[in-house]
Amino acid sequence: MTQIRRTFPEPLKREAVEQILAGTPLRHVAQAFGITEGLLGKWKRQFLLKGMDAFPGHGKQLGEAAELKRLRDDLARVTMERDVLKKALAIFSQPTK
Template structure:
């Protein structure tokens, strides 16, 4: 049986990261949203590194790549 990769919209990712940044423990947010702690941690790092350019989505380029 093969697993299919789940995709999440940008708004879902931003809401999850905002909950963590607001002080809710990462473990609680991940459990409530039925995602892994590792995935939420990855989203948090991406958001902290890229800010508004985080989570560009399929086919969209972020920041400097879009300018080139």
């Protein structure tokens, strides 16, 4: 029997963690949201460690990782443009017959 992995949206995670930080017992919040206490504890640790960068979701990257990816993409694009221009210069600098 295959279990389906449940996913939870970022706003739900933030709301649950905010309730815990406001003083509501973890057990009550877990029951209210229908999740395990272990998962809720994990969300709380993630939020305390990363703050607003917690819960990035699918495909989202955190601050420095996103910047690094953007810079690598820019470098690849600029390198390709340079190579094309080198080839064009070589073609147009040949003497005509």
